[in-house]
Structures are given as structure tokens and as C-alpha cells.
Amino acid sequence: MTSGAPRSLATHWMTTVLDELPSALMMVNAAGDLLHMNQKAYALLGTEAMQPFERLEAFPPYLQPLATLIATTQETIARSQIELLLPPSPVEMSLVENPSSEPSVVELASPRPVTFGFSLTIRHLPEMGQVKFFIFSDITQVLLDRQQAERIKDELFQSKKLAAMGAMITGVAHELNNPVIGISMSVELAKMKLAKTHKHIAEQIGLDDPFCRNLEEMFSVIGQEMNRATDATRRATVLVRDLMDYAKPARMTLEPVDWGEFLQKFVADIAQQPVFANAQFSWLPLECPLLVKVDRVRMEQVFYNLFKNATEASEGQPHIEIGFQLSGPVADKRTKEPVYFVHCLVRDEGQGMPPDVLEQIFEPFFTTKGRGGVGLGLSISYKTMEMHGGALSVESQPGQGTTFTVTLPLASDSVPRRIG
């Protein structure tokens, strides 16, 4: 039986019914002849001009994975997925061929990756033998939406977790602050008392006295211990201050800066510092000036942290690569205005990080440096980027190096004419 057979009224009815189905349908017999395809199937496969297919082998090359799947399957498959690379849709083609006079964004005419969800049912029908019913629909967007929902959920969880930790840190820092100052005040006062007593004894008894010499020795030991205590209070204070700064609602001074120029200058400055004496920075510049609004000092802190981490992750000469990407537009959550983003990628060729480290990397006090760090650097940087309406993200694999992406919204008066 082929599609060339005369159509009865019943066949016509059935064709109409099948065309009305919400899903796409293809019927194929054991020999690989396409018995029927409904309208939806044609629409999804983008092959209106090529109908009808006599045989599966006659499918165009980009549909061959589908043809092979149907031809080789001998048992019913319920609920599965197949990915295909379809040619650009005619609408997009026309955009590229006739770009309008001022396009803000041009979508490139590239093959479209799509995912079909399908079921393949095999039945034996009288007179027709084995028939395969391939029922499918385009779930590309559904999958994307689901991924995005997952990502938003993750981000929300991450940011809630950080907020909770921030609140806890504020409490701890404030509770610690006074005792540390109390200890420091007692220690410094004790030093003063010690010095006074020492002077008094030296004057009254004289240092030649053997008893006095013993005392002298004791004073010197106590004095040393006191100085160690002073050093410890100094360190404790630095930590407490860091914590209070972490939790403090920071005041930011946003200034418009040319992003590429700002970073290039910062990298040039920082390369002079002893910490980076060994490092090699390579720079893939931005092609046009892009305005962003940043707090210079905080932004420098973010990049200083990233560069320092990159240096520490590398064995031998650290090589740090800096590049840029653009994305957008995305509708602003509040104003609904289109927002474009610039992503600055900081890549190192260091040892990379396993997934369990990546998961926690932005949490306060998370550190892999042992006693080398408190573990606040990246956490503060993450917060800084959030406060700028941007983001900080990371990609890494053990042995493959690490890429941090610093994302900032472009200042609204600096939207590039073309991103592509």
C-alpha cells in the first residue's frame, strides 16, 4: 500500500482527524515505506516542500538519525527523546538575507538544535502487516524552561543560604568585637603596669640584687607573652573587621567607567605587584568601548581576588587569560527595559576544581588554602557582583583550569548596535 492509492471517504476523514491531533504522527510499514505523516509532523520537520516521502531512505540527511531510529526499532518505545539539528527556519533565513535598517540584534542563521519527545508503537494490522506509529512533539522549549527554572531555583537557594550565613556572621562579629577589644585593653594595661612595677623595683632595690635579677627574667618572659597576646588581638581584630564588613550593608559609589579600559589599566597596575611578578596576563580586548556603572574600589577587589586565586591555583608560571563576551537583551525585572550584559572571563590553566568544591566556593569561610586564607574573598566578590546587578559564576574541572565569569549589566546609554 502506498500513498498513491485512491482515497476513500473514510481515508479522507481519517487524514483530517490525524491533522487535528496536537501531536505529530508518522506511520511506517515494515519495508520502510512512509504510510502517512500528519500536518503537525510536516510542520515540525520543516519539510513541506519535500512531501511526500516514499521511503525512509529518501529523508534529507539532517533527518537520517530519525529515519534510522524508526527503521531499526523493533519493540515499542514509550516516552523517549531524540535530538536533531534542523536547518534554520525560513523566517530566520529572511532576516539574515534582508536585514532591516537598524537591527539591535541579529540572530545568526545557524542550524537549530531541537529535541523531540516521542513514543514509537508497533502494531500488526490486518492486510498491512507491521506498522510503526511514531508520535512526537517538540519539547525543546519545555526543556529549556525547565533548565532555567532549575537554575533560578539553585540561584535562589544559593542566595538565601548566603543571606542566612551573612546574618549569622553579623551576629558573631558583633558579639566577638567587644571581648576582643576588652582583651586588648587588659593586655595593654597590664603591660603598662608591668613596666611601672619593673621601673619601681629597679629604682628601689637595684638590678644587682640576685632576687631582682630573677624578677628581671620573669618580667622579660611575661613581656614577651604579652606581646604575643597583642599580636593575637591584632589578628583577631582584622578577622572581626572583615566579618563586620562582610555583613555590613555596603555603601557603593557607582561611577560610569569604560569597562575594557578600566580593567586593562587595573591589570597593568597589578602586574607590577610582587604577588603577580611571576604571572603572565594575556588580554583579549573588547572591540568597542562599553560603559558599565561600578564601584571602582570594590570591582578592583573582585578582580584582585580572582587573579590571586588564579595565581595560587597554578603551578609554575601562572597564565591568566582575560576575555569578554556579550549577551542580551533580557527584560529588566522591574523596568521591563531590555538589558545587555558584558561577561568578563578570567581563565587560568591551574589545577582546576572538583564539583564538590565548586558547589561551596562562594560560601563564606570556604577555603581550600588551609591556614592560608579565611575564605571570605570569593564570598565577598559574589556579593559585590550581586550588588552591581551582575553575577559571578565559575566553571572548572580538575586538571582543566578554571574560568570565572564576571557579569555586569551595560549602562543603558551604552547598548551596542550589534551583538552577534
Place this chain on the structure above:
Amino acid sequence: MSQARIPQSIDTKPLCEPPALAEPVRCYRLMIVEDDEVIRDSLVNYLEQYHEAPYQLKVDACCDGNQAFAQLNAGLLYDLVISDIHLPGPDGFAVLDYAQQVQPQAQKALITAYHVEDYIRTAKEKGFFNIIAKAVPFNYQELSTVINNLLNPSSAFGLANYLPEGTSVDTFSIQNSEDIMTCFHTLRKRFEQVRVKNVDDLCTAVIEAITNAVYHANKNEAGEDKYEKGSPIEALLPTEYVTVQYAETKDCIGISIIDQGGKLTGKDILYWMERNVSGEGLLDSHGRGLFLIHHLVDRLIVNLKPGHCTEIIMLDYFGLDYQANKPVYINLL
């Protein structure tokens, strides 16, 4: 601890007069409001036993705002009230406000373990010009100096008052624009020789302070800057000379810049500090100098004698101590 001043020439007095008695030692009464017991005890302990001054100090301590209110009404006259800002009950601002009403003669200062900068705006509105920071390691010597200055503002003037006795002080007189650079380069060389951690920062602070003193302190009749900033000046009038002092000790170096304009007020200074902290005035060069200096040096002390002189004192502790949480010290005569 305290010394009575003995008149030096008793014998020149006429014999018929009774011999002059030794001047009685002045006694000052100080109230400290602090809720943390260890800190409160340390402060009282230090001030009663180690605060060296030519006067006696009687210290009363209160542990919260309500106790402070009661103590202010207890019938004792205070010369100085120092209050912590965070307190159970009424806070330090409320305590000082109340002290202002019931004991207007008392000098007032705030003390805090938190970021001093967060309180500058309120301090300006209420007219409190001294915010002491509980620094770590705690600097008792500095506390003594602040208390001396509050009790006797004239002792706040002059770099020597901030350094151990006997420290030698170099003095430069700036009489034309060329002197500015000569003085600056001399100082820069000294900074490089001693252990100043960030020479560039300190130099920026010094040049800001000197140019402010030369160009902003001297006004014409219309009240505008008499000399355009950065313009060459052949000769300043003797009443426009700027004095720069420099001294070094084993712990720190000090620089003092004195103009004879005396145009600044305490509120001006807090206004510029606050405005720049909150980022509103970063692009405004006026007053940015003070903000910069406050940030670049470890200690900034501003002494004001309206109509007579303004003195900016900077201390640098070689990057070791007292960097975080900088206090505000403005002394008014």
C-alpha cells in the same frame, strides 16, 4: 602624677603680704558610659592610675543610658562626658544630648567599637566633634591626649603635644608657591628614609593639606579663594604664611600644617568627611582633600581656632597599628 605649680619668685613679693599659697591642683570630673564591664573597668583603671596630667581626674562610670541620665542629675558638675554609642536603653547620642541640656558646661565625646564613619552624619547634626575609636591594640596614650585636649583645648595645638616629651620638631615656613614643592620634596625624602609603609599615600595627604592651606585658607574680600589653586604665588603676605612641622619617633611620624585663615568649622569638616564617605561628593574637589587625608593617614587631628588658624595634624604608625576604624578628632578653641 600631678604636680602643683609653685610660684618661682616668692621673695620679690612685699613682706607685708602673706606668702602666696601653692596653686591648688585643678580637679576635673569625668563621666564614662560603657556597657561592657571589662572595657569599662580598664578605662576607669587606666584613667585613675596612669593618666598623667597636671590635674586630678575623678572618674564616674555608668553601665547604660538610664544610669547615665540619673548620674547627670545627681547634682555633680561634669567637665567631660564620654559615652559609648551602642548602649542598652538610650544610646550614646541620647546620653550626650541630655548632657548638653542639663550640663552644658561639659565637653562631650563619643567612643565606639564599630565603624566611626557610620556615625559621622549624626555627630555632625548634633555637633559632637570627637569620636574615639576602640582601636586594637588599644592606644591609651591617645586616649589621654584626647582627654587633655577636651579639658584644655589649647593643649591640642602643636605637633609636640602628640609625641613623647623631648621629640625634636622641624619647622618649615611656606612663603611662596615654590616653598610648597621644596617642603614637599624634603618631607618625601624623610618618609623614604624612615619606615613609612606607603610613601605615596602619605605624600598625597601632605600635598593635599599644604595646597589646601595655601590656596583655600586665604580668601579675598568677596570670600573667594584669593589665589587660584595651583597658580604660582611669588610671595604670600606674612599673615598668609603656612607653617609645616615634622617629627619622627620610634613608633610614628607626625606632620602638622597650620594656616592663618581659620576658615574651617567643625561642621564643615564632618560634612565633607560624611559627604565623601557616602559617595555623594567624590567628584567635588572641594573638601575632598580632608576626606583623602582622613583615609590615607593613620590619625588625623583637626584643630580649629576660628579666624586665627587651622591646624591639620597627621600621624603615621608605619602601617603597623591603628589603621582600621579611624577616630574623628576635631578640637575647637
